[in-house]
Amino acid sequence: MEVDFFKSALVDAIIPEDTVTDVSEILQDAAELPSDNHRLLAVKERDLLFFDEKLRTLAVLRLPNCDEDALNSYLDRLSFKLDVWAIDETPSSEQNSPASAPPKDLVFSAEAIQKNEPIVLASESADDGQTLTLVWEVTIILHRPRFRVPQPSIILIPSAVVNAPQEVENEDSGDLKPFQPLEANVLEPMRFIPGLKGNPPYLAASRLERVLPVTTTHKQRIHLQHVPSRRHKAVPATMSRIRYQKVNTLSPTPSNVALLDMDIIPFVQIKATIQYIDLSLKNGRSESLMPGFLPMQCRSGDCLTFLYKLHQHQDSNLPGGIGLANPNIDVLSIAITLDIHLSDKCHPVLFMDWTAHVDFTQALNPSFGPPSQPIQRQNRPTSLPVNNLNAEPPAVTPIATSLQPTFDVNARSGLSISFTAAARPVTVGEAFTWKVLIVNHSSKTAKIAIIPLPRVQRLVTQAQSFAKRHAPKSSTASFHPSERRHTKNGDDDDIAQAIVDENVVYAMHHSNSVPPETDLMALTAELRIGPLAPGQCHESDIQMVAFEVGSLRVDAMRVVDLVREVEEGGAALGVLTDIRDLPDVVVVKDPDHDVSSSTRA
Secondary structure, three states: OHHHHHOOOEEEEEOEOOOOOOHHHHHHHHHOOOOOOOOOOOOOEOOEEEOOEEEEEEEEEEEEOOOHHHHHHHHHOEEEEEEEEEEEOOOOOOOOOHHHOOOEEEEEEEOOHHHOOOEEEEEEEOOOEEEEEEEEEEEEEOOOOOOOOOOEEEEEEEEEEEEOOOOOOOOOOOOOOOOOOOOOEOOHHHHHOHHHOOOOOOOEHHHOOOOOOOOOOOOOEEEOEEOOOOEEEEEOOEEEEEEEEEOOOOOOOOEEEEEEEEEEOOOOOOEEEEEEEEEEEOOEEEEEOOOOOOOEEEEOOOEEEEEEEEEEOHHHHOOOOOOOOOOOEEEEEEEEEEEEEOOOOOOOEEEEEEEEEEEOOOOOOOOOOOOOHHHOOOOOOOOOOOOOOOOOOOOOOOEEEEOOOOOOHHHOOOEEEEEEOOOOOEEOOOEEEEEEEEEEOOOOOEEEEEEEEOOOOOOOOHHHHHHHHOOOOOOHHHHOOOOEEEOOOOOEEEOOOOOOOHHHHHHHHHHOOOOOOOOEEEOOOOEEEEEEOOOOEEEEEEEEEEOOOEEEOOOEEEEEEHHHHHHHOOOOOOOEEEEOOOOOEEEEOOHHHHHHHHHHO
């Protein structure tokens, strides 16, 4: 009887194009559309899907008309499942052969769909008569396949199984009755214990008696048919990758700069909105270097990069901190939420979540040149004594600089210099001031000079290099013996050199190249400080002026140790120190100046 009842039952899985409207309204609109033999519901479906999308799907079951009690009994024995497969549709010359089946991968599986409350629709047709259509709303996530697919497609395969009705058993007394043949598993009545969850322990009946157990009868199961599956094109909406850049500056904690690159798909026209990005370290913290940019609107073909600074905790080097063999490696979790606008009623939502490893190992020599300042010896003598072996080596006063006040001053020796800029932007053409604070931590009196270098001259162009290579020199033709004046007395007198020598004139023209335009100029040519006794500090100002709008930088602040320059000479090691970690200069236009100039015009 049940076999005939379920013989005409069908199951289907539908992906509606409308992602905004409620399911009840979608089904109401679908009832007014003409029916299709290949689908159980006349709902407009989506053609294009995106990987990592949180997809709303409708699981549909059509049964012959029955009363409510019979329907509930069928649902109790129903097992509804939905499998999502990703296949490759790349054309192949050997696709007709059985061995060349297209590769496929199971990306998602939804089970126990029937446990939720369905939407029941009653309909009547001339062929099938009165039918009941049960609709469940299922949320699936299109994970990316585990193999590289050139032309991926998504197939939804529903499967429904109706189990045979269970026999009425006495649940109050599960004891064995006399003269009753044993089952294959003597402990089968223990399946009613709630803690075992339907998996009773196994004890073979042959271990208790020598007679053969009763043959177990297989329970009949009815498999429902499903409509032919439809293929949906699937593409990744964005390709994301994470890159790292080492930070060479001194920091109390190991840190890296993470660059999150996101490339929006170029060959499908979409409008996307990046709603949420989160980077979290397992044993550390992340700091966004681009706050206030989200949510961000983007289109097809856009390439975006988000910067984050990663800080690893100092206690992560302890055993059990990270759980990896290398304590400098941490685990980074990346989460992205992306909204896509395909139409007024189709707004897919993508959720991307993955992990990556971060290496916080600092490079020993990041500049690939001479040893950097952090690994140099602080008291490094310029030369070794050869005559006076008992004399003490001359004291060397190293210079340490930072943008913020120096920490851990007891472990330092020498000078600490801090440059502090104003918090507000500067105006074009108006002078601004930097505060300079010098603290003498050494045991000797210090005397220094600070020379601002807004622009360090570099030979960057080919013309400048050519001009330096071909500098004007004395022409050998001007000293030729023929260029001598012969007098009547026989004496030869020297004459002046030829000032119209072509080589000299050409080299002089190319050596006097026009210097580049100045965007930042220092009004304080030199700042002399000292003598500064041990333990004392001094504060002074450096004035500069900007001529261009934008974010400008001072190339270097040159610090000259005047005491060592007198004692050892200007070419000694450590006399000159260039400070390059300086504040940026943000320059804006003067609004009053623009108004007055426009009024005069």
